[in-house]
Amino acid sequence: MNTVIKRMLAVLMSGCCTLAAYAVDTSITVNGKVIASACQTGVGAVYNIDLGQNHKESDLASAGSATGYVAQDVVLSNCPGGTNTIKAAFSGTADSLNPTMYANKNGTGYATGVAVQLQNAIASTDVGNLATMSVNKNVSNQAIFPLRARLYSKNGGAKTGAVEVSVIMNLTYN
Template identity: 35%
Template sequence: MKRHHKRFLLATFCTLFTATLQAADVTITVNGRVVAKPCTIQTKEANVNLGDLYTRNLQQPGSASGWHNITLSLTDCPIETSTVTAIVTGSTDNTGYYKNEGTAENIQIELRDDQDATLKNGDSKTVIVDEITRNAQFPLKARAITVNGNASQGTIEALINVIYTWQ
């Protein structure tokens, strides 16, 4: 009888413990992308020195400095890459132009492409990768402009970021 009782208790304990064990479905998610090898970014930094500008030349609304050319270069684009897109971003003021972070007031920065289209915050420019050299060039130009006139003395500083994508 004792032996029978021990077996009953053992069976009861096993039932209690196995009742708390449960199976769960497991989902394994695998993600990734197949992308083209990136082009090599040759122009990692472009510094534009506008030089000294005179307040007397920046008093009328729409007055501006001369244009300063910038070329952003990418090389060694893979054969699968046919176009490169540059997206420009930066702080803007209420005029929509890039904000001067320096001390001169009523001054903005204007950026244009080689077709004379103004590139404002979030705008993009796409160029075709040269089939022979496998290079891509973004000819741009920048200048200081006073949309409302009455520019004051001080420094001019702006930071424009460029994000590249390729297809």
């Protein structure tokens, strides 16, 4: 009888001591985004526009005087299939007298009284600090930003020295 009672107690004990396992539903969200690859430039990341080394003070002596424009296309190639429009946002140090133009470096050895005017060569509009310019990708998967630059003296009286301006083009692909 002891054996029967022990077995019954064992069955009863196992039934009353079972632990219930409860699960909570959990969801996992995975996010991501596929973007177009960047277009490529044939010259790397730096374009140099040489405005010339022989401009005379007398050529920039009067108010509103300027040198001739020097054209420089920024050519992006191998633009990916999903890209249709490329937008450039320009940034650099704005000239204090000509806010749509760029200030020359200042200090010993740099020309004074001049700014660098960078323009959209087709629209003849300045692309100074904070300006934007958009171009469409062509059938050859290129995007060409037609630019031109020159020296400009708003008040005249330019003084000799070097001209050096840095402009950043931040590109956005759509």
